[in-house]
Amino acid sequence: MNKAKPPLPLPSxxxxxxxxxxxxxxxxxDEQHxxxxxxxEKLLTGDGPALHEALAAWGRTTGSGWLEPLWVETYLEDRRPLPACQSAVLVPTQILRPTGVGYARWVAAVALAAVEYTLREGEDDHGDPALLRATRIPGLKRDTIADHPASDYFVVLRAGRMHRVRARWGSRGPHELEEIMKEILRLPPATHTPIAALTAARRTEWAVWRDVLVDSGPHNAHVLQTVETAMFVLCLDDAEGQSVAEAAHRFMVGNPASxxxxxxxxIMLDLDGRIGFSFEHSRGDMASFQALTAHVREKSPEIAVAPQGGRSDVRREELCWDDVGPVLERAASKAQQFALAQESRLTTVAARxxxxxxxxCGLLADAVVHVAAQLAHVGLRGRPAWAYQPVDMSRYAGGRIEVMRPVSPxxxxxIRLEGENASAEDRRAALIRTATEHRRRQTECITGSASERHLFALKTFGEHIFGDHAEMFDDVAWERLHSRLELSTTSVPRMGVVPFSPGSVDGYGLAYDIGSTGIFCTVITQESSASDYLVTLANEINRVAALLHNRR
Structure with a gap:
């Protein structure tokens, strides 16, 4: 049953x-502050109050509140490529494939579990399957989102080939689909142009080449529509024998032709049977897709060992492009090289x-991670980091996420007392005060009382309505918080490894999963040493946790 969510509060x-x-x-x-x-103060005494009231009034007319439309628009106007810059990736830490289950059967089971979830009706506490049916369409200045009715097929991409697989199931047994997967796996790699790699290009470039692709042959528009209206795409990689961190790194881009x-x-799988999920970010955050990942992780092992029941109606059609010509061939090859270069510039490491x-650490475990993350940054760079921590706001209609800034006085x-090697008693008291403030700020976000998205909405709303924004948003402080972050973090409870991209060229991306007995951390960097930061972070987490519980 659908439950109406309360609207996202608008702070004063x-x-x-x-x-x-x-x-x-x-x-x-002091001077900067x-x-x-x-x-x-200029915002408060100038146009700010009128702009705030206009935002509130407009939000009551949108049907999705005062934040969601502006949030989506920001993504759609972003011209950066989707992989490694905008899309979110999740990789479960364990390989879930049951012992003795062949690869083709496992692929079939994962696909069938995803189909089961996608065919559910309506949004509830377990997510909204309709999110999966959307496709982002590139534009010259702004992308659009195409919403599609529920289809009866998904698309499999492997070794540069694409296959439409019809998915009407007479039973849960995956036998017929397993045979289809065996057919796909027997096919040699494609020798034709890697058109799919164009989706990894910068958005304006892909928009241009998409129009060229449609004009290059009458069948190309049909292939595009088939892929874009599918339930989801299933991507099969020929890699194996990698650690979870290596697999997560590869899943960010993988083979751009697939x-x-x-x-x-x-939904991505490698030859070991490891699953990865990649989500286009404009319509939903990681929490929005958590229900899909949970369903696939829970049901795939069950389906893989299920006995065969009645026959299912499963059909495969290979999707082939018309001759695209040398110009588009060069563009696709360039996009493929660009995507692989994007991946090679990043380093991903993970450890528990x-x-x-x-x-x-109890309820203070999240604070322990952030204190340790700042201590690690101070140890390696000599200063605290401008940091970002998202807080899930999906409990509100149109809530998405709020942003918490973890660095407090x-x-x-x-940190000062740690550097001065003050007494354990003084340091522990300071740590408790830090953790208490951390919890207070989290509660502020959870209750809809935080400021970050409100100010973002004021800036964006003003730009769309008046073509400009307040001078405050040109300040260095705002820039540091939004485009020059040194530490971007996200908590991914019980979800797995998330290669969370850094917020700047020399920044760190940190994803962490707090369990009952340990914390799984994933660090990704572009120009900095991910391994040095991860080792230092792990040491600091242990030191801070020990101090919290008087173990030193």
Whole structure:
């Protein structure tokens, strides 16, 4: 049964401005903070109140609140490529394929589990299957989202080939689909142009080449429509023998000829049977797709060992492009090289930190991670990091995420005491104060009282309505928080490895999963050493957890 969600609260302008100043103050000099305060005051005494009221009034007319339309629009206007820049990737830490189950049968079971989820009707506490039916269509200046009715097929991509697989099931037994997968796996790699790689290009480039593709042959529009209206795409990689961190890194881009990044959901498997999920980010955040990943992880092993029942109606059609010509061939090859270069610039590492989970740290475990993350940054770079921590707001209609800024005056005081090797008693007291403030800020976000998305909406709304924004949003402090982040983090409870891209060229991306007895951390960087940061982070997590519980 669908449950109506409460609307996302809109904080007062004064409260949001106070919270913003509190968030940036610990990382500013006195002079910098005076300038930021002056610009905030100009917003409060200038056009800010009228803009705030206009935003509130407009939000009541959208049907999805004051944030969601602006949030989606920001993604659709982003011209960066989707893989490694915009899309989200999740890889379960364990290989779920049951012992003795062949690869083709396992692929069939995973596909069938995804079909089961996709054919569910309506949004409920377990997600919204309709999200998966959307496809992002590239445009010259702005992409669009095409919503499709429920189809009865999915598309398999492997070794540069694409196959439409009809998916009407007479039983749960995956035998017929297993035979289809065996057919696909026996086919040699394609020798034709890797058209799918164009979906990994910058969005404006892909928009141009998509129009060229449609004009290059009458069948190409049919192939495009077939892929774009599929339930999802299933991508089969010929890699094996990799660690979970290596697999997660590969799943970000993989073989560009065997991905279709415009689709809302890509489900990926390698020869070991490891599953990866990739989600196009404009319509939903990781939490929005968590129900799909949970269903596939739970049901795939069951389906893989299920006895064969009545026959199922399963059919395969290979999708082939018309002759595209040398210009489009060069464009696709260039896009493939570009995507692989994007992947090669990133480094992903992962490790589990023992004796630091909820059994040890309780409700303060999240704070322990963030204190340790800042200590690691100070140790390697000599200063605290401008940091980002998303908080899930899907409990509200149109909520998406709120952003929490974890660096507080209390945290800086604890870092100072650590550096001075103060007494354990003083450091522990400072740590408790830091963790308490961390929890307070989380609660502020969860209850819809935080400021970050409110100010983002004011900026974006002003740009769309008046073609400009307040001077405050040109300040260095705003830029550091939104485009020059040194530490981007995300918590992924019980979900797996998430290669969370860094917020700047020299920044760190940190995803962490807090379990009962340990914390699984994934670090990804572009120009910095991921391994050095991960090792330092693990040591700091253990030190902070030990201090919290008087173990030193």
């Amino acid at each position: 302008l004064e409260a949001s401005c106070r919270q913003y100043l509190r968030a940036v103050r610990p990382l500013q000099t 005076r300038r930021t305060s002056t610009l905030v 991905r279709w990044h415009d689709k809302a959901a890509q 930190v023992e004796n630091a989970g909820t059994e040890t 209390e945290m800086l005081e604890f």
